[in-house]
Amino acid sequence: MAKRIRLEKRIVSESDRLAAGLARRFAEARVLVVNLMSSPGAGKTTLLEETARRMSGDLRMAVIEGDLATDRDARRILKAGIPCHQINTGGGCHLSARQVADALRQFDLGQLDVLFIENVGNLVCPAEFDLGERRRVVVASTPEGDDKPIKYPVAFHKADCVVLNKIDLLAATDFSPEAFRQFVRGLKPSVPILELSCRTGEGMEGWLTWVRTERQAAARGTPRGCD
Amino acid sequence: MAKRIRLEKRIVSESDRLAAGLARRFAEARVLVVNLMSSPGAGKTTLLEETARRMSGDLRMAVIEGDLATDRDARRILKAGIPCHQINTGGGCHLSARQVADALRQFDLGQLDVLFIENVGNLVCPAEFDLGERRRVVVASTPEGDDKPIKYPVAFHKADCVVLNKIDLLAATDFSPEAFRQFVRGLKPSVPILELSCRTGEGMEGWLTWVRTERQAAARGTPRGCD
Numbered sequence A, B: 001m002a003k004r005i006r007l008e009k010r011i012v013s014e015s016d017r018l019a020a021g022l023a024r025r026f027a028e029a030r031v032l033v034v035n036l037m038s039s040p041g042a043g044k045t046t047l048l049e050e051t052a053r054r055m056s057g058d059l060r061m062a063v064i065e066g067d068l069a070t071d072r073d074a075r076r077i078l079k080a081g082i083p084c085h086q087i088n089t090g091g092g093c094h095l096s097a098r099q100v101a102d103a104l105r106q107f108d109l110g111q112l113d114v115l116f117i118e119n120v121g122n123l124v125c126p127a128e129f130d131l132g133e134r135r136r137v138v139v140a141s142t143p144e145g146d147d148k149p150i151k152y153p154v155a156f157h158k159a160d161c162v163v164l165n166k167i168d169l170l171a172a173t174d175f176s177p178e179a180f181r182q183f184v185r186g187l188k189p190s191v192p193i194l195e196l197s198c199r200t201g202e203g204m205e206g207w208l209t210w211v212r213t214e215r216q217a218a219a220r221g222t223p224r225g226c227d
Helices: A004-026 A046-057 A072-079 A096-108 A153-157 A165-174 A177-185 A205-220 B002-029 B044-055 B072-079 B098-105 B153-158 B167-172 B177-187 B206-221
Strands: A032-038 A061-068 A084-088 A115-118 A137-143 A161-165 A193-194 B032-038 B061-067 B084-088 B114-118 B135-141 B161-165 B192-194
Touching: A004 B114, A004 B153, A032 A046, A032 B135, A046 A072, A046 A161, A046 A205, A046 B098, A061 A072, A061 A096, A061 B153, A061 B206, A072 A084, A084 A096, A153 A177, A177 A193, A193 A205, A205 B032, B002 B098, B032 B044, B032 B206, B044 B061, B044 B072, B044 B114, B044 B161, B044 B206, B061 B072, B072 B084, B084 B098, B153 B177, B161 B177, B177 B192, B192 B206
Parallel strands: A032 A115, A032 A137, A061 A084, A061 A115, A137 A161, A161 A193, B032 B114, B032 B135, B061 B084, B061 B114, B135 B161, B161 B192
Antiparallel strands: none
């Protein structure tokens, strides 16, 4: 058992070392890097498609897509006119700093304003792994139920922003936005909670404002954690 | 790296050995054990509540609940009149055979017809771990999108039954039941796909029939994989 613990520590510290190096590169390039996490099907890819459509010409975006299998999401992003690189993890339940470092060969960071990393759809494992991102966003959606924050506390506790998607389905579900907000605030009192529907466009302006504001902070070149 | 591989092999074989022992116990007790997997919020707990309500007096049920945190789901199941034991995994992304073996101390298998194990909400990791179950059920839901089978192929490939929940939300989403069925059949041609809504009750009879049929097979005492 002692051997197992030592081994785990070594793997984690190697990953953290890589992530810290990525964070430095991102800060130097003054690019906003956002690590997007959610359950499968909460709407991460649709959020990026809609962001691309509305940001067109405004900010230079790129996307790294993480999925167990298929390049379906990358094809959707490319169709939206955004440079995109697909990572297939095989059975892997989260993206790693090593995979992100390798994927960066596909992009010229100096030519980007915002890089989104769409993690594997999984509300558990991705939360444990730093990818060097400046900001972490958790996307929840109303059909999943309002109790997800307290049932998956690590992901929500580490979030810099919580997006609540599919508010167009509120009337068709038992979801209580008030309960959801209370559960999130109980874990992280000051985190922004942005309620929106990628489908109807309601609330999208708030999300775009958050991205633009964070982009301006990244462009000032301060290291993450220092603003 | 060789050390890491040897260590992983040792952990997996210990887990498989435990699971094989559980499978023998379940077969001897002639109890149907179902391992339920899904994304967070697909409706596993609601399916169990509705199953309990409709099976009342018909079959003797019990539930093992797996969650990272909280006993919310166990409280819901107990309120439905069903014996239930909650496992909190902390950060753990799946239930283990060891956790199930420990939880069994709470139940008299000889007094049960069906034991449901509700795994952690995660469409990736639980699929890799045998818990000794006779049957594996994946619960998908329409708001997650029809492409989940090919994006999370391991879970669907290993399923003995696929439940498609929340068909009451079909009209409010872009979900294509035909595409979903094709994706599932591409991975596992003969798996039953049961379309239902726990909310409206539509399709629930098909699910109850599946449970009763599988219960009869388990009651014949044949080991799993031999019927």
